[in-house]
Amino acid sequence: MPNAVPLSWYLALSAVLFTLGVGGFLFRRNIITMFMSIELMLNAVNLTFVAFSYRLRQIDGQVFTFFVMVVAAAEAAVGLAIILIVFKNRATLQVDDLRTMKD
Amino acid sequence: MQHLWLIPALPLLGFLINGLAGRRLPKAVIHTVAVGTVALAFVWVLKTVIALQPLATPHVERYFDWIRVGDLRIGFDLAADRLTAVMLLVVTGVGLLIHIYSIGYMAHEGGYYRFFAYLNLFMFFMLTLVLAANFLLMFVGWEGVGLCSYLLIGFWFLKKSATNAANKAFIVNRIGDFGFTLALFLLYLNFKSLDFGTVFGGLAGWQTDTGMGTLTIIGLLLLVGATGKSAQIPLYVWLPDAMEGPTPVSALIHAATMVTAGVYMIARSAPLFLKAPIAMDWVAGIGLATAFFAATIGMVQTDIKRVFAYSTVSQLGYMFLGVGTGAFGAGIFHLVTHAFFKALLFLGAGSVIHALSGEQDMRRMGGLWKKTPVTFAVMLAATVAIAGIPPFSGFWSKDEILLSAWQRSPVLFWIGVLTAAMTSFYVFRAIFLVFFGTYRGEAHAHESPPVMTLPLVVLAVLSLGGGAFQVSKWLAPMFPEHAPPENPLLLAVSISAAFGGALVAWALYWWRPALPDMIAARLKWLYRAAFRKYWVDEIYGATVVRPLVGTSREVLWRGIDVEVIDGAVNGIGRRALGIGSLLRLAQSGYIRSYAAWVLLGAVSLLIALGVLGGVR
Numbered sequence: 001m002p003n004a005v006p007l008s009w010y011l012a013l014s015a016v017l018f019t020l021g022v023g024g025f026l027f028r029r030n031i032i033t034m035f036m037s038i039e040l041m042l043n044a045v046n047l048t049f050v051a052f053s054y055r056l057r058q059i060d061g062q063v064f065t066f067f068v069m070v071v072a073a074a075e076a077a078v079g080l081a082i083i084l085i086v087f088k089n090r091a092t093l094q095v096d097d098l099r100t101m102k103d
Numbered sequence: 104m105q106h107l108w109l110i111p112a113l114p115l116l117g118f119l120i121n122g123l124a125g126r127r128l129p130k131a132v133i134h135t136v137a138v139g140t141v142a143l144a145f146v147w148v149l150k151t152v153i154a155l156q157p158l159a160t161p162h163v164e165r166y167f168d169w170i171r172v173g174d175l176r177i178g179f180d181l182a183a184d185r186l187t188a189v190m191l192l193v194v195t196g197v198g199l200l201i202h203i204y205s206i207g208y209m210a211h212e213g214g215y216y217r218f219f220a221y222l223n224l225f226m227f228f229m230l231t232l233v234l235a236a237n238f239l240l241m242f243v244g245w246e247g248v249g250l251c252s253y254l255l256i257g258f259w260f261l262k263k264s265a266t267n268a269a270n271k272a273f274i275v276n277r278i279g280d281f282g283f284t285l286a287l288f289l290l291y292l293n294f295k296s297l298d299f300g301t302v303f304g305g306l307a308g309w310q311t312d313t314g315m316g317t318l319t320i321i322g323l324l325l326l327v328g329a330t331g332k333s334a335q336i337p338l339y340v341w342l343p344d345a346m347e348g349p350t351p352v353s354a355l356i357h358a359a360t361m362v363t364a365g366v367y368m369i370a371r372s373a374p375l376f377l378k379a380p381i382a383m384d385w386v387a388g389i390g391l392a393t394a395f396f397a398a399t400i401g402m403v404q405t406d407i408k409r410v411f412a413y414s415t416v417s418q419l420g421y422m423f424l425g426v427g428t429g430a431f432g433a434g435i436f437h438l439v440t441h442a443f444f445k446a447l448l449f450l451g452a453g454s455v456i457h458a459l460s461g462e463q464d465m466r467r468m469g470g471l472w473k474k475t476p477v478t479f480a481v482m483l484a485a486t487v488a489i490a491g492i493p494p495f496s497g498f499w500s501k502d503e504i505l506l507s508a509w510q511r512s513p514v515l516f517w518i519g520v521l522t523a524a525m526t527s528f529y530v531f532r533a534i535f536l537v538f539f540g541t542y543r544g545e546a547h548a549h550e551s552p553p554v555m556t557l558p559l560v561v562l563a564v565l566s567l568g569g570g571a572f573q574v575s576k577w578l579a580p581m582f583p584e585h586a587p588p589e590n591p592l593l594l595a596v597s598i599s600a601a602f603g604g605a606l607v608a609w610a611l612y613w614w615r616p617a618l619p620d621m622i623a624a625r626l627k628w629l630y631r632a633a634f635r636k637y638w639v640d641e642i643y644g645a646t647v648v649r650p651l652v653g654t655s656r657e658v659l660w661r662g663i664d665v666e667v668i669d670g671a672v673n674g675i676g677r678r679a680l681g682i683g684s685l686l687r688l689a690q691s692g693y694i695r696s697y698a699a700w701v702l703l704g705a706v707s708l709l710i711a712l713g714v715l716g717g718v719r
Binding site for chain 1: 691692693694695698699702
């Protein structure tokens with residue numbers, strides 16, 4: 001494979017994206033943003049899968065990617081519905097305001 | 104097949120009809136069903152006994168296996184032999200008369216169907232007890248009659264004293280039944296069966312037990328059971344209280360049939376007792392002690408039913424004396440005659456109580472012979488029978504027992520004769536107090552209806568002429584030879600005792616009515632002791648009941664139940680709460696804080712795996 005981009009670059013990019021996702025999830029307060037951070041983390045993992053799949057000449061990683069995408073889609077559907085209901089009831093998207101379970 | 108099962112099944116049918124549907128049935132149907140089923144049972148008994156003549160060997164009918172575990176087989180087997188036949192005739196015959204009497208006696212009472220349903224259930228269990236061909240089935244009947252006794256003593260359950268008496272009867276009987284069950288275990292352990300035939304057949308290989316061997320212990324345990332059911336010392340205390348029940352119940356259960364179950368059981372186990380002479384001596388000793396002791400109490404009671412209750416205890420003691428001295432036939436003979444005259448005494452007393460609208464105190468009766476002539480006549484018949492005045496029924500059976508006692512030991516005889524004199528005294532005392540002198544009460548007395556007096560007349564005829572049934576002669580082939588020589592001197596002694604007691608009663612309560620009070624004042628201490636029943640109830644209360652209740656309350660309830668069991672359960676709950684309140688501190692409610700914890704956990708896991716070499 002001449003002139004190919006080395007595997008480590010992919011992994012580094014994936015790690016950067018995943019860390020951005022974690023950071024976004026931990027430090028942002030808007031639920032939508034946190035949600036997008038989760039998507040970011042999932043896709044960072046997807047990138048790793050695809051990179052290894054290409055490098056190792058095995059199809060398994062790509063199959064896994066599809067699974068992750070399906071789960072992510074389902075999660076988005078359920079998650080967005082929950083967020084919608086929460087907003088209707090509470091008129092807020094600030095995650096720190098949603099702590100009634102504690103009391 | 105003689106279809107022996109029909110005999111108990113008929114009253115059971117009556118119980119089911121009245122018990123399930125009686126509430127909606129009219130009174131006429133209720134008592135027709137109740138009396139009808141018992142009458143049919145009586146007819147079936149007659150038919151069976153006649154068909155089985157001469158009944159030299161037991162007629163056994165096996166229906167189905169009731170229990171089969173390992174090599175233990177207990178069948179639902181019924182058997183009829185001569186002893187059973189006598190008991191069957193007494194139970195169904197006297198039972199039928201008392202059922203008829205109850206129609207009149209209970210006419211104005213609530214719970215009419217309940218009363219007859221219980222009576223029929225009692226008949227079922229009593230007949231099962233008598234017909235059983237093994238000890239365990241007998242025990243079923245034994246417990247069943249105890250249950251019915253409890254239900255009927257507490258028939259007026261709104262009365263505190265009645266429910267207390269019912270509980271007392273049930274609990275005291277439990278003590279006796281404990282002995283009975285232990286005896287059953289020992290029997291099975293030694294004979295590998297509870298069948299009468301197998302057990303008594305197996306006895307052939309046993310030596311006569313002269314010490315405290317297995318047979319003696321079994322015999323003594325059976326005796327414990329019998330003292331409970333048949334109200335002997337030390338478990339007799341429930342019977343006088345049992346008079347709280349309706350009078351027909353006192354007559355049927357607590358005089359004529361159920362309380363004689365102990366005597367029947369000992370006679371049934373005669374082969375075993377004959378091989379355990381020490382147990383026999385205990386039977387005779389306890390019987391005689393009870394007979395004497397209860398008679399002294401009976402002499403001073405003022406409640407008419409209590410007099411007869413102590414009289415029953417005393418007469419049951421006589422039966423124990425009979426079977427205990429080897430005169431099994433005579434004991435059963437006395438059981439039969441006693442069933443006649445004691446049922447009659449109770450029913451007569453019931454008639455008097457009925458006539459006086461519930462009055463039971465003899466001090467508030469008197470002169471009733473003019474107002475209730477039929478009752479008076481039949482009561483007199485019962486009195487001469489129980490007093491042992493020849494040629495009436497009680498004389499014959501009592502005389503046989505006393506003869507047998509003389510043969511065993513003259514001491515037994517003399518105490519027995521003294522008891523006979525006391526018996527004669529207290530029944531004649533009751534007669535004089537109730538029927539002679541001047542009337543001392545307020546209620547308007549009236550004779551009872553024919554439905555009540557008719558059974559009384561039949562019983563009176565049986566009481567007077569019951570001596571003609573040669574019960575002991577008929578039973579003789581069942582038991583070993585036991586014919587004490589006739590002794591005219593002893594006969595004269597016992598007859599003079601009977602007349603002597605009657606004479607004293609006449610002197611004290613008719614000739615010189617002021618004398619009893621003078622004597623009571625002179626022998627104040629003795630009189631009070633007997634009147635208060637020697638404080639036996641109080642002694643039992645202080646030595647048994649109170650410590651038991653106290654221990655139960657303080658140790659078992661407040662100690663073990665509340666502290667240990669409840670404490671453990673509640674403690675687990677409280678500990679869970681405590682741990683939870685600690686863990687609760689970690690819950691901030693901020694989703695981002697949870698996420699941080701997750702991240703921290705994942706990172707530390709990775710580090711740990713790396714340090715431990717899990718990740719290569």
